[in-house]
Amino acid sequence: MQPVTVIGAGIAGIAAALALRARGCEVRVLERATALREVGAGLQISPNGYRVLSALGLGAQIGRVSRPNHAVVLADGPTGAEVVRMPLDGPFRLIARPALIDVLADAAQAAGIEIAFAQAVEAPPEGLVLGADGLHSVVRSVLNGADRPFFTKQVAWRATIEGERPEEARVDMGPGRHLVRYPLPDGRVNLVGVEERADWAAEGWHTAGDPDAFRAAFAEFPDARADLDRVEACALWGLFRHPIAERWQDGRLAILGDAAHPTLPFLAQGANLALEDAWTVAAAVEAGDLPCWEAARKPRVRRAIEAANANARNYHLRGARRIVAHGVLRVIGRTAPHALPARFRWLYDHDVTA
Template sequence: MEPVTVIGAGIAGLSAALALRNRGRDVRVLERAEALREIGAGLQISPNGYSVLSSLGLGPEIDRVSRPSHAVVLADGLTGAEVVRMPLDGPFRLIARPALIEVLADAAHATGVEICLGQAINALPSEGLVVGADGLHSVVRTALNGTDRPFFTGQVAWRATVEGNRPDLARVDMGPGRHLVRYPLGGGRVNLVGVEERNEWAEEGWHTAGDPDRFRGAFSGFPDARDELDRVESCALWGLFRHPVAERWQDGRCAIIGDAAHPTLPFLAQGANLALEDAWTLAEALDADDLPAWEAARKPRVTRAISAANVNARNYHLRGLPRFVAHGGLRAVGMVAPTALPSRFRWLYDYDVTA
């Protein structure tokens, strides 16, 4: 079997390296950073992503370093009142991104994957197969598709973690033109992600420092979150830009996965999960020597997931009468059929690429 070079040591790259190594391939990972340092943000792993982690042999370790999520609560941010509680069925986990990266990196090292840090990539390797897991500004995506022009969505996202404990669920406080997501990460930490609409754009990427006072100010009208926002000592800010799903994912020798192929906005918590799916299915496709079929199968699914995330972005930020009507409808559905809302996403969560 041909050796594989994976570019990027994030979730997509490390999970792909592990899946490929488990199938007997020689794999090296090239990472631009000098160390595998990740910001302390949180992730929600849904059953479609967990099935990949479990099939990679990482289920017990993921359970050890994460918290379960039993529900998603949608709340009125302006009053703090619960609008609807959606119970979750299956292995939903809440985890710090650094913890997931560490689990994947340790497993990859243990199986013999070579991880090379401090490797800036300006040209593609000339030998073997190449997997581009190099994110939003992917060198491999550009080689396959040329450049594209993402556009600013008019929204920015704040990220922070603070000391504290919360119930084992994800809470979304919805307000006019903004929403705030909070959930526990374990170890006495809580993850905060706030999205606000504004004309002033911010740099794309997770490593731009934000102003904690501006973060607090953006959500000062959310009374239930006040205590946690007051604990924010540092935060990251990034502008949300919409990129198209790549027109071309592979050419027989190179392939792109994760954000390199389909950048996903954080409104359905699926970026990491879709990357895990990509990694597993790509390893299968390389074994079958059928990358075109892999691309054809993956594109419709990720496109549907991205469209669903974009709908959430609109619904969380409603104003005026539409907001009043929508919240009333959610309350009614929650009282009559509490499982109806999460069941709308069974096509997403119940899909097991490892089956």
């Protein structure tokens, strides 16, 4: 195979470099930052993403720095009452995002993959290039023309706290907002609160948040009060995205992860789809068939993003629709608790490494 340049040393970029190296490809990674300083707190690895990490030979390392998640509890935020508990089957893991990046970066170093920092790429270099360079992707703009990410009218508060940990992930749902809490392996609790807003005035994608403003945004969620009271520092993200790119490749250039299909965090699939992209694009490079890769990936990614968008709407219901929807979920929880997660078998059971 010809040498490959990967732009971006995030989850998609380093995983793609590892998958290419495993196939005998010479690969280098160019990263704009001066070092790997991953922003963010926790993330969830679902079975479809875990299978890629395992196929890369990283299952044991991930096991040491993550913890299993056996269920997701959906609760009514304003009352604190449980609506439904959804048991999870398979390797669902909870991990700090920097820990995942560290595992990938250590594996890249062990494989002899060069990650060159402080590389502000203004145009794709010569040869075969994979753009894993996120929302502001240089490669995406070459393939699709210049465009600007749009504000989704939602913002995300993120924080980690010390203290008593829940044993499983919990989502408190309320009108126009929801709060996710889950335990991290290092003893902390990850908090992600999403609220609807008309605009985003900050200069960047994320800013230092005000813990009091975070608490105020979810003041009507009584079950979360003790956790929110322990927030000492937080960040605030404006949630931006592009539409799914029309063109993912032209035979020489290809885009993956957020560069191709930014995903809102309502189904915890951003990192998992990036891992799938990384494995499959490496196989396509080996086979010399990037067009087939694009055609095969697009329908699955589109379905996953539509499911995430539907989750956002369902978490934020108001009025009578919310009362009816929660009533239906309670009935399903009592009579067929496995039915809800089974709706996503198409997502979680898929194995791109098979």
